[in-house]
Amino acid sequence: MTHNFHWNVSGPQFNSLHQVFMDQYTEQWNAIDVIAERIRALGHPAPGTYREFVKLALIKEVEGVPNVTDMIRHLVAAQEATAGTARKLFPIVDAANDQPTADVLTRRLEVHEKAAWMLRSLLED
DSSP, X not given: OHHHHHHHOOSTTHHHHHHHHHXXXXXXXXXXXXXXXXXXXXXXXXXXXXXXXXXXXXXXOOOSOOOHHHHHHHHHHHHHXXXXXXHHHHHHHHHTTOHHHHHHHXXXXXXXXXXXXHHHHTTOO
C-alpha cells in the first residue's frame, strides 16, 4: 500500500509525501528481511510470494488511487493495525520465552506507532 501510494501520490503535497512514503516503504522492505530471518531461525519456511502475503494479510488492499487525504488515512489505519498485531503477539512470545522475537516485535511496534503518529499529524489542520 505504501509503495503504491508513493508511486501514485499527486497534488500540492507531492514532493513531501512522495518522500515520506518512500522512507516508510523502504523501512518496511528492510523489516521484511529481519522478520523472514527470524521465522527461518525458528525452523519454519518464510512466506515468499504475493499469494502467501495476501493470504496472511489482515490489512486489505486499497482499490484504485484514493485522494491524498484518503491515502494518509489508509496508511494510518494500516500502521495502527500492524502495531496492534505486534502487541497481541507479546503474550505468546513471552510464554515461549523467546526474547529474540520479543526484540523484533518491540522494534516493529516502535516503528509502526511512530509512523502512525507522523501520518496522523498530516491530517491535522
